[in-house]
Amino acid sequence: MSPSNWFAADMPDRHSVSEHQIYISVGSNIERETHTQKGLDALFNEFGALTLSRVFESEAIGFKGDTFYNLVVGATTTRTVSQVCQCLKDIEHENGRVRGAEKFSSRTLDLDLLLYDKLVIDNPVELPRGEILYNAFVLQPLADIAPIEKHPIVDETYASLWQAFDKQTQRLWPIPFAWSPPAA
Numbered sequence: 001m002s003p004s005n006w007f008a009a010d011m012p013d014r015h016s017v018s019e020h021q022i023y024i025s026v027g028s029n030i031e032r033e034t035h036t037q038k039g040l041d042a043l044f045n046e047f048g049a050l051t052l053s054r055v056f057e058s059e060a061i062g063f064k065g066d067t068f069y070n071l072v073v074g075a076t077t078t079r080t081v082s083q084v085c086q087c088l089k090d091i092e093h094e095n096g097r098v099r100g101a102e103k104f105s106s107r108t109l110d111l112d113l114l115l116y117d118k119l120v121i122d123n124p125v126e127l128p129r130g131e132i133l134y135n136a137f138v139l140q141p142l143a144d145i146a147p148i149e150k151h152p153i154v155d156e157t158y159a160s161l162w163q164a165f166d167k168q169t170q171r172l173w174p175i176p177f178a179w180s181p182p183a184a
Contacts, residue, residue: 017078018078019076019077019078020076020077020078020079020116020117021074021075021076021115021116021117022047022074022075022076022077022084022113022115022116022117023072023073023074023113023114023115023142023145023146024043024072024073024074024075024088024111024112024113024114025070025071025072025073025110025111025112025114025129025131025137025138025141025142026039026040026043026069026070026071026072026073026109026110026111027068027069027070027107027109027110027137028068028069028107028108028109028110029060029065029066029067029068029069029106029107030066030106030107030108031108032066032067032068032069033069033177035095035108035109036055036069036071036109036177036179037179038094038095038109039091039095039109039111040052040073040179041181041182042091042094042095043073043075043091043111044181044182045182046087046091047075047076047077048075048076049075049076050073050074050075050181051073051074051075051145052071052072052073052074052145052179053071053072053073053140053141053142053144053145054071054141054144054174054177055069055070055071055174055175055177056069056070056071056137056140056141056172056173056174056175057069057070057172057173057174057175058070058136058137058170058171058172058173059170059171059172060106061135061137061170065106066106068107068137069175069177070137070138070141070172071141071177072114072138072141072142072144072145074145074146081113081116081119081121081124081125081127082124084113084116085113085124085125088111088112088113089111091109091111092108092109092110092111095108095109112129112131113125113127113129114127114128114129114132114138114142115127115128115129115132115152118150118152119152120152120153128151128152128153132151132158132161133151133154133161135170136165136167136169136170136172137170137172139158139161139162139165140162140165140172142158142162143158143159143161143162146158147159
């Protein structure tokens, strides 16, 4: 599946308030197809138009477990960073995510805010998210949908960062995956 844009037919005009470009990583290794679909549905319901990378299957990193489905989603929002993070936690919870589990463990749905405009902060969340630079399952899909955008700290495009990434260290491969926005 190539990067795609999905638009709500009756989205209100949101240009009267300040919009922020956000990128969110999506991952699942428990009932992957179901939770990835439900996660995308929920993101669409919360943010409207989504830009999707291809979906990749990747090996678990940091623990022995089933392979993951991973992708990156781009959207715009008028919400604050804290509001976006709370929204992502709520969607994870609605999909059976258990908080307090080990950091490296299987997940029904894992949603992480990667970027919020070009903001660089440590609180309430680290932005840009550090794993952009060291996890293939984040960097490659981000380079798919934002190839000429520059990382706000290292000042290199995501395409050039992916090109320089040591692809032998982590295995991932694109998979066929179809998603359509839920009917209104």
